[in-house]
Amino acid sequence: MPPKTQKPAPAKAGKNYRPKKLLLVYNPQAGEAKANTSSLEEVVGLLQSYRFDPQVFLLRPDSDLADRVKQALADGIALFVACGGDGTSSSLARLLVGSQASLGIIPNGTQNNMPLALDIPADPAEAVKVLREGRTLKIDVGRAKVGSRSTYFMEVFSVGLVSSLFPPADDLQHGNLQALGELVKTFTLEKPASFEIQLCFRKDPIRSQGLVLLAVNMPVIGLNYRLGKRSAMQDGKLDLIFFEDANKLDLLSYVARGLRDGLPEARKIKKILAEKISIKVDPPMTLMYDGEVFGEGNVELSVLKHAISVMIPKKSRVRQTG
16 A cells, blocks of 8 residues: 655745734534545644644534634634634634624535635635635625524525435435435425415515425525525525425425526526515424524524625635625
C-alpha cells in the first residue's frame, strides 16, 4: 500500500495583515461521506497564514455552542467562522442574529448549500482568503413559531413528508445502511393532510390537501437545488413552495430531476412570496428547520430582513439590495 501523501502546507498570505481574533467552530463529523475534507490542523494553519488568531470550538453533540458564542461576543470577537456543512453554518448563524458580528464559512460538508448560494469557494484556502479580502453581505433570517416555542432558520422550514424523511435520509447519506429500511417505511406510510395557509397579503386562506410544504429563505436547498434568484436571501420574503395534491410519484420525480418549472408535474407546485405565513395542518405533520426536527403543530413563519452579516467574495455575483 503506497504511503499517504501529505497535503502541502498553506502558502503564506504575502500581505502585512493586522492580527485578528476569531472563533472557529469546527465540526469533526461534517463531510463524513466525502473523501476530501479539511482537518482541523489544516484549517488552523490556513487561518494563521492570514494572521488570524483562531479560538477553536469543536462542535459535538454534548457541546454548548450557544454559551461559547455568547462568551465570545462578550469578549469582543467580531468574526465567527463555521467549518463544516450547512448544519454547522446554520447553527452558528442563528446565534449571531441581531449582533454586530460577521459569519464566515469554510465549506467542509456534503451539500454546502449556503456557500453555493453566497459564491463562497469550495477550496478551503480560497474560502479563508475571503475572510480577509472579501466583503460583508447582510442577509435575511427566517423565524418559526410553534406555540410558545420559536426558532430562527437560514435555509428552509419544511412541513410534512420531507421533514419525516430527512433523519433516515441523512443517516443513509452518512453511511448508515440500516436507515434505508426506515426511509422506505416512512415514505410508504406518510399520508396527505389538510393544509390551511394564511398569507399576510390576502383575506382568505388557501385550503388544500398536500404532502409537503417548504418555506425557503436561501436560493439553494437540498441536493443543491436552485429555487430562486440570488437576491432571494435578502428580499425580506420567504419563498413558499406548496406541493398541492402532488402524489408520492410526483415528489420522487421532483427529487430526481429537480424543482424546475418545465416538469410536467410543475402545475401542482404552488409558489408564493410572503413576509408572514400562518399554517395549520390536520392531522399534524412533522416540522423541521435547517435539518432539525421541531415537533408537530401549527406554525407561524416570518422574516427578519438583513438580520445577519456574512463574509462573501469581493467579486461575488450576489449584490446587496435595499
